[in-house]
Amino acid sequence: MISWLQRALYRLGSIFRRQRLDRDLDAEVSAHLQFAMEENLQRGLSPAEARRQALVRFGGAQQAKEQHREARSLPLLETLHQDLRFAFRTLPKSPGFTAIAVLTLALGIGASTSIFSVVDAVLLRPLPYPRPEQIVRVWEQAPDGHRMNLADPNFRDFRTQNDTFSSLASYGYDFTSVSGGTEPVRVDVATVSRDFFKSLGVEPLLGRTFVPEEQRFHGAPAIVVSYGYWQRYLGAATDLSEFHLTMDGGVYSVEIALSLPAPRTIGEASAASAMVLAWPKLAPTSAPSRTASGSNTETKLTSRTLP
Template sequence: MLSDPLYRLRALFRREGVDAEMDAELRAHLERQTEKNIRAGLKPEEAARRARLEFGGLDRAKEECRDARGTRWLEDLWQDFRYALRTLRQKPGFTAVALVTLALGMGATTVMFTVINGVLLKPLPYPQPDRLVTLNEQTKGITDYRWGDLWAYSYPNYLDCKRQSRTLDMAAWRYSGGLVSEPGEAEHVDGVEISSELFSALGV
């Protein structure tokens, strides 16, 4: 019975009724054991005491039955939820602040996950993305507040590396920008300058 899904649902949403049924059933078992002890020759008081000892106590038996349902954690969660709901209803100002805080926290977490997933976790949309690397030059004594001592390759150094490389398909790119004035007013646009080998290196 304790493993019956319908019984578990009743225990979750109609806990008082199920507990009352369980209490009545346990007391019936205790009374039968007491009667059995009386038939064995014990006085009623001693028979009842022996029955309680053999039974382990009603409260303990109730807790064991609740644990056997497999819904104890859900019952505790539902009880905590109802208590929290009553508390929030009594303090609407605190409730509003809590909801706004939760909304901001969830929004910030969603944005951070989207950024991290797109930049770090999600593979690049190219064949063998794990083989793509970016090379930089490290220049001692010259630092930048954004990149430190890491700098892009100069074009002559890139050509030297390309000639000497035996294991890499190399291509060059850099951020760039300019003005577009046709049609309409001049407007600044961002762009990227690439070498002719970039698409073949990416496999597209």
């Protein structure tokens, strides 16, 4: 019993052996008609009548040939093969149309690839963190229905009264100049609260993350650098205490942690290679009043739901 794979391979090969198979088919059909004509001639019919009855008995030579061709080949591939041959013969005769067609196809394929890459990174591919389905973004809703970021006091209220999430963290980001590494560079700098790494489920590769002492108002400036920044601008040093990074007029000791590569925003799936993840937000008890604590400052809020 011939398997489906053998039948498929035979039909595929028939596309490239069409002329030889057609010659064999013509010879076989002619032989059948010749035998039928000779039999009719022996019965006393005229040559013309003998041929006519042979064709009637055979049932139509051309129809039989077409049925045989369809049975031995893959019609869709054969049609495609014929269309491609016709196109390659025709396109060189119209170079202007050919150039426009090729350019249109190239632009369409490039645009489709770019769009899919963005959709895959932002919508289809899960975030590169443990249990990404538990990570959510929290917004406030404005009176007109639009979403907006949280003010710092509201974030503290959320965190104090929280009974829904296992952790809450605020973050913001900016683009600024950082010096103190092998060379000055402008990088993405994120300002995060202490539980930011806990919310994402990220563990440091080297050192530690933030501690409560670094959350106090005007506390010790602490900084966490990304893997890319550590590799490129800190020479992958294991002793980070020798480095002091300067940004926005402040000096920060790089002695606490080296984080896993993390995204610039929660919605992105990969990090900038030279990002600095940053000093902690103000602690709830550090500011003397709600006004002094930055009531006009907006922050983004991410959280991890309870299991």
